Amino acid sequence: MTSMTLNAGAAVPAQDKPNSATDLSNKPATESTSVKTQEDIAETVGSPFCDEAKLRMRNVNVFYGESQAIHDVSLDIGRNQVVAMIGPSGCGKSTFLRCLNRMNDTIEGCRVEGDLTLDGEAIYGPKVDVVPLRARVGMVFQKPNPFPKSIYDNVAYGPKIHGIASRRAELDEIVENSLRRAGLWNEVKDRLDKPGTGLSGGQQQRLCIARAIAVSPEVILMDEPCSALDPIATARIEELIHELRENYTIAIVTHSMQQAARVSQRTAYFHLGKLVEVNDTETVFTNPEHDLTEAYITGRFG
Amino acid sequence: MQTPTLFALLLLLILVAYGTGFSRAIAAARSGGGVRSLASLPSYYGVHTALWCGLPALIILACWLIFDDAIIRALVMGGIADKPESIAGQNLLYAQIQNLTAGNLVGNATPQLQDAAAHLANLRESGRWMQTALILILSIGLGAYAFLRISPEMRAREKVEKVLRIILLACACAAIFTTVGILLSVLFESLRFFQSVPVTEFLFGLHWSPQMALRADQVGSSGAFGAVPLFTGTLLVSAIAMFVAVPVGLMSAIYLAEYAGKKVRSVAKPLLEILAGVPTVVYGFFAALTVAPFIRDLAQSMGLQASSESALAAGLVMGVMIIPFVSSLSDDVINAVPQSLRDGALGLGSTKSETVRKVVIPAALPGIVGGVLLAVSRAIGETMIVVMAAGLAANLTANPLESVTTVTVQIVTLLVGDQEFDSPKTLAAFALGLMLFISTLILNFIALHVVKKYREQYD
Numbered sequence A: 001m002t003s004m005t006l007n008a009g010a011a012v013p014a015q016d017k018p019n020s021a022t023d024l025s026n027k028p029a030t031e032s033t034s035v036k037t038q039e040d041i042a043e044t045v046g047s048p049f050c051d052e053a054k055l056r057m058r059n060v061n062v063f064y065g066e067s068q069a070i071h072d073v074s075l076d077i078g079r080n081q082v083v084a085m086i087g088p089s090g091c092g093k094s095t096f097l098r099c100l101n102r103m104n105d106t107i108e109g110c111r112v113e114g115d116l117t118l119d120g121e122a123i124y125g126p127k128v129d130v131v132p133l134r135a136r137v138g139m140v141f142q143k144p145n146p147f148p149k150s151i152y153d154n155v156a157y158g159p160k161i162h163g164i165a166s167r168r169a170e171l172d173e174i175v176e177n178s179l180r181r182a183g184l185w186n187e188v189k190d191r192l193d194k195p196g197t198g199l200s201g202g203q204q205q206r207l208c209i210a211r212a213i214a215v216s217p218e219v220i221l222m223d224e225p226c227s228a229l230d231p232i233a234t235a236r237i238e239e240l241i242h243e244l245r246e247n248y249t250i251a252i253v254t255h256s257m258q259q260a261a262r263v264s265q266r267t268a269y270f271h272l273g274k275l276v277e278v279n280d281t282e283t284v285f286t287n288p289e290h291d292l293t294e295a296y297i298t299g300r301f302g
Numbered sequence B: 001m002q003t004p005t006l007f008a009l010l011l012l013l014i015l016v017a018y019g020t021g022f023s024r025a026i027a028a029a030r031s032g033g034g035v036r037s038l039a040s041l042p043s044y045y046g047v048h049t050a051l052w053c054g055l056p057a058l059i060i061l062a063c064w065l066i067f068d069d070a071i072i073r074a075l076v077m078g079g080i081a082d083k084p085e086s087i088a089g090q091n092l093l094y095a096q097i098q099n100l101t102a103g104n105l106v107g108n109a110t111p112q113l114q115d116a117a118a119h120l121a122n123l124r125e126s127g128r129w130m131q132t133a134l135i136l137i138l139s140i141g142l143g144a145y146a147f148l149r150i151s152p153e154m155r156a157r158e159k160v161e162k163v164l165r166i167i168l169l170a171c172a173c174a175a176i177f178t179t180v181g182i183l184l185s186v187l188f189e190s191l192r193f194f195q196s197v198p199v200t201e202f203l204f205g206l207h208w209s210p211q212m213a214l215r216a217d218q219v220g221s222s223g224a225f226g227a228v229p230l231f232t233g234t235l236l237v238s239a240i241a242m243f244v245a246v247p248v249g250l251m252s253a254i255y256l257a258e259y260a261g262k263k264v265r266s267v268a269k270p271l272l273e274i275l276a277g278v279p280t281v282v283y284g285f286f287a288a289l290t291v292a293p294f295i296r297d298l299a300q301s302m303g304l305q306a307s308s309e310s311a312l313a314a315g316l317v318m319g320v321m322i323i324p325f326v327s328s329l330s331d332d333v334i335n336a337v338p339q340s341l342r343d344g345a346l347g348l349g350s351t352k353s354e355t356v357r358k359v360v361i362p363a364a365l366p367g368i369v370g371g372v373l374l375a376v377s378r379a380i381g382e383t384m385i386v387v388m389a390a391g392l393a394a395n396l397t398a399n400p401l402e403s404v405t406t407v408t409v410q411i412v413t414l415l416v417g418d419q420e421f422d423s424p425k426t427l428a429a430f431a432l433g434l435m436l437f438i439s440t441l442i443l444n445f446i447a448l449h450v451v452k453k454y455r456e457q458y459d
């Protein structure tokens, strides 16, 4: 797969018309200008692998029907690590994230190929039960999606179905704790019985975060959790991510470079369904190896 | 000119008016610097002219057709010196005159009658002339008026839109006025009924046998108009129907919306909807000939008393009839639950069934309740199946194996007989209709309210 040899030097203008990428790939390599960008885009630069990997993805391809959204991506996410995923809109960040807890199963026509493991166990193995898997790999979605239930019931939903708390007092504690950590408690403590759908967009997103951490997953996937939040709530969520890092593994998609730089240890840059570069966050933002990464973080496109 | 010819001519005139208006606007635009210089697009000028040409003429024509006969009759009858007192006698006389005019001579006509017939023919002839002249003058005159007024400054679009709005409003009012009209007519007849039978007896009486003595000397009951057995019968049959329709319909909706693959869905959904297209009389047939005897035999084999027509048979079949109604409405509502909610639940590690039970159904519940309430009002209003399968005996019972009767069935039987139209027996049908109208109205109101509330949640 992906024998496509895309000349990265030519790929920067290709941004404007992504469909012509294949044409450009036919250009002889001798035409290229810089030595560094001889790299094939399909071959991820940097260090996509790490030793103590919680999640291990190898040669992942994702198809929506006929069209391929993810091309041959390999990446490790280390234990107690925060990995940020950045890249232009439509490059497949959400798609990739959804592979990790098999949320793509719910999309008709979506097909995932490749080896994905969680703690060494295959995620897409034939005997895997997705229900406990998703309890271990929680997710906060790009759009807030509170249930049409009370705020309390929204947060208590996960613990209830997994039988985490049996007594009401325990449940109360989990709910309060989760809401506090998501920075929502003070705003909603007097109206826990009001519907969650009645909150503002940003509050709903924090409710969804509280709902996700209430089941104490091992891995949390966050798809632009702060896109609807004000700076104060954003700071609160970033603080939460720092806290959670002690015990959890986190993959976060974000469009904010500053946020990626603040919260993550490693950063992965996606481009047109390919993983272009993975490096320590500091390296990515100060000294990117790949031209495309540099172009993106310096705001030349995307 | 005959009315159909006139009508066709009028349509032709309207077309011509549109064409001339359109081309005059184009001409005005050409001399004034393009279509942009017009206040509206040229087609609006065409429509404006056409409306002036056609609308008033059409309205006048309609009024003419409505009042034509009545006026002519009044004129003819007014010319007759010694006409009979009774309305029936007058009707007879007028019919004779009409026949005479049409050439169907019935017996020997008196000179007086012949005069009247000539008068009638005369009036009709001149009426037709007047009609033609009036309509044509009106249409051509107003069309020309509108045509001459076309200028780049005239805001034809606004005028056309105003007229269109009035037409739309009139159509909307037609439905409302019909409802109000039905309600009023039922209401007045009911009031007449309540003059002979007290409201309290009707509402709380436990005995229903609307047989009145036809002749004064006839031995027979004086009639009892307690509607309670009818309402309990309706309730019983509807309850049985809902008992069948709600679980089955809801579960098939859940299956279709949540579990079925594309292929199954594309086959099962139309199949289910075919059920909704089966005429109720066919269901009634099925209930009376197959289900009711089966239930009777089954009950007897278990040592229970059962009549050959039972509430159970009617209820069961009615339930089957309503299944597609419930399932189709619920299916729509369940499909309207955003996928993101399911994703949210699945992402927390819920199983498919937990997601459906704890998130999707609660989210869709208001809509489902609305659909069920609409189905209930259908069950209450259903007549055919009950007539055929549940019997006519107004038993006050909660035993589904006995025969019962419902409000709608009684309305039918009350009006089918050859009673006088103002006897309490016939009028009772209106009182029942009123009760039915009120209760289904309340149900529909609640249902729509619930559905509306549900909509707000996701908009």
Ligand SMILES: Nc1ncnc2c1ncn2[C@@H]1O[C@H](COP(=O)(O)OP(=O)(O)OP(=O)(O)O)[C@@H](O)[C@H]1O
Binding pocket: A064, A069, A088, A089, A090, A091, A092, A093, A094, A095, A096, A107, A142
């Ligand atoms: N359900 C779907 N069916 C078909 N194609 C899809 C579907 N979801 C996403 N895609 C396609 O897959 C590609 C990647 O989409 P994805 O949502 O992963 O992008 P993204 O990186 O998350 O973008 P954004 O930053 O805007 O959220 C896009 O080209 C998109 O059109």
Ligand SMILES: [Mg+2]
Binding pocket: A093, A094, A095, A142, A223
């Ligand atoms: Mg996305």
